[in-house]
Amino acid sequence: xxxxxxxxxxxxxxxxxxxxxxxxxxxxxxxxxxxxxxxxxxxxxxxxxxxxxxxxxxxxxxxxxxxxxxxxxxxxxxxxxxxxxxxxxxxxxxxxxxxxxxxxxxxxxxxxxxxxxxxxxxxxxxxxxxxxxxxxxxxxxxxxxxxxx
Amino acid sequence: xxxxxxxxxxxxxxxxxxxxxxxxxxxxxxxxxxxxxxxxxxxxxxxxxxxxxxxxxxxxxxxxxxxxxxxxxxxxxxxxxxxxxxxxxxxxxxxxxxxxxxxxxxxxxxxxxxxxxxxxxxxxxxxxxxxxxxxxxxxxxxxxxxxxxxxxxxxxxxxxxxxxxxxxxxxxxxxxxxxxxxxxxxxxxxxxxxxxxxxxxxxxxxxxxxxxxxxxxxxxxxxxxxxxxxxxxxxxxxxxxxxxxxxxxxxxxxxxxx
Numbered sequence: 001x002x003x004x005x006x007x008x009x010x011x012x013x014x015x016x017x018x019x020x021x022x023x024x025x026x027x028x029x030x031x032x033x034x035x036x037x038x039x040x041x042x043x044x045x046x047x048x049x050x051x052x053x054x055x056x057x058x059x060x061x062x063x064x065x066x067x068x069x070x071x072x073x074x075x076x077x078x079x080x081x082x083x084x085x086x087x088x089x090x091x092x093x094x095x096x097x098x099x100x101x102x103x104x105x106x107x108x109x110x111x112x113x114x115x116x117x118x119x120x121x122x123x124x125x126x127x128x129x130x131x132x133x134x135x136x137x138x139x140x141x142x143x144x145x146x147x148x149x
Numbered sequence: 150x151x152x153x154x155x156x157x158x159x160x161x162x163x164x165x166x167x168x169x170x171x172x173x174x175x176x177x178x179x180x181x182x183x184x185x186x187x188x189x190x191x192x193x194x195x196x197x198x199x200x201x202x203x204x205x206x207x208x209x210x211x212x213x214x215x216x217x218x219x220x221x222x223x224x225x226x227x228x229x230x231x232x233x234x235x236x237x238x239x240x241x242x243x244x245x246x247x248x249x250x251x252x253x254x255x256x257x258x259x260x261x262x263x264x265x266x267x268x269x270x271x272x273x274x275x276x277x278x279x280x281x282x283x284x285x286x287x288x289x290x291x292x293x294x295x296x297x298x299x300x301x302x303x304x305x306x307x308x309x310x311x312x313x314x315x316x317x318x319x320x321x322x323x324x325x326x327x328x329x330x331x332x333x334x335x336x337x338x339x340x341x342x343x344x345x346x347x348x349x350x351x352x353x354x355x356x357x358x359x360x361x362x363x364x365x366x367x368x369x370x371x372x373x374x375x376x377x378x379x380x381x382x383x384x385x386x387x388x389x390x391x392x393x394x395x396x397x398x399x400x401x402x403x404x405x406x407x
Contacts, residue, residue, distance in 0.1 A: 015260025015267070017253070030260035036253045038246070089246035091253075112256030113271045114264050 014117045018110040018125045021069035026133035039088040069106030186355035200330030207323040214316045221309040228302040238292040245285035252278035
């Protein structure tokens with residue numbers, strides 16, 4: 001889990017974002033989670049790892065977009081095609097890790113703010129524990145791929 | 150009924166005489182001819198009525214078709230408006246979704262600011278997110294309802310199309326009935342002409358014969374009631390002034406030359 005995640009308030013309260021991937025709930029501290037954006041237009045990267053959806057232009061910067069869950073799964077909250085509007089409102093969580101930005105998709109944002117930390121690796125939200133999400137592992141997996149970003 | 154002229158009377162009596170002898174050509178009595186003319190008249194009236202009824206039906210169907218067309222136009226207009234509204238609701242849902250993301254980002258920003266400072270921002274963020282979620286759900290429900298209305302309107306349009314087709318078929322059938330009635334009317338006129346030539350009578354004469362026959366029957370019945378009660382000489386003397394001209398006419402004494 002992220003060793004860089006730091007608590008932003010007291011020892012028992014941690015600021016950040018709780019999100020859901022499938023049935024599992026995770027937490028990212030506000031120092032890593034930068035902002036939540038609607039899914040931008042993504043350029044596919046031929047031969048890229050399956051998890052790498054592509055690259056997108058976010059605030060003038062090319063950012064790799066990584067699927068951490070099913071894009072059309074329940075967690076993505078993507079409406080069925082008949083109810084889908086022109087805009088893609090699936091959320092993309094933009095994270096900053098070791099100076100690099102990465103966009104996470106295939107998730108459902110549950111809440112932002114301060115959450116009670118049960119231990120350094122977990123916070124609690126809605127009566128359920130949310131472990132810290134390991135962004136480092138995602139970035140490392142991308143770096144290991146032939147098409148490193 | 151106007152009193153018959155002398156000519157009519159003579160013609161009537163000629164027919165009565167012929168009726169009493171039965172026709173040598175076809176064996177039909179004047180009474181049968183009268184019944185035939187009556188049937189012909191009834192048929193002519195019925196055919197004329199059916200033709201007029203068919204035209205009235207065609208007229209009503211044309212009006213109904215106009216109403217159905219107007220209704221279909223309105224249904225299509227409402228369907229188009231529902232489609233526009235559905236698109237608008239889609240945009241509203243998008244806006245609420247973006248607002249929800251703004252609220253989430255406000256909460257995240259508050260988390261970066263520190264617990265104390267971010268409390269108010271967090272409250273506002275939560276409230277905005279809750280309201281945008283409610284708005285988004287309400288908009289989706291409205292959008293779904295509109296889609297259902299649109300679907301219903303499609304069915305209404307389909308029903309109206311079927312009604313229009315049925316009206317067109319009824320109009321065709323009415324036109325066919327009207328044409329057939331016109332044919333039947335012409336045929337009946339032809340039958341009337343041929344009947345007139347064949348029998349030498351016409352509907353008015355036939356009707357007069359029927360009435361005269363009724364009167365004659367009544368006279369015979371009245372004489373029957375007198376039989377045996379009143380001396381025959383008295384009856385003959387009383388009726389002779391009236392019956393003698395009748396008897397002469399029936400014997401053909403007043404036949405005009407040629």
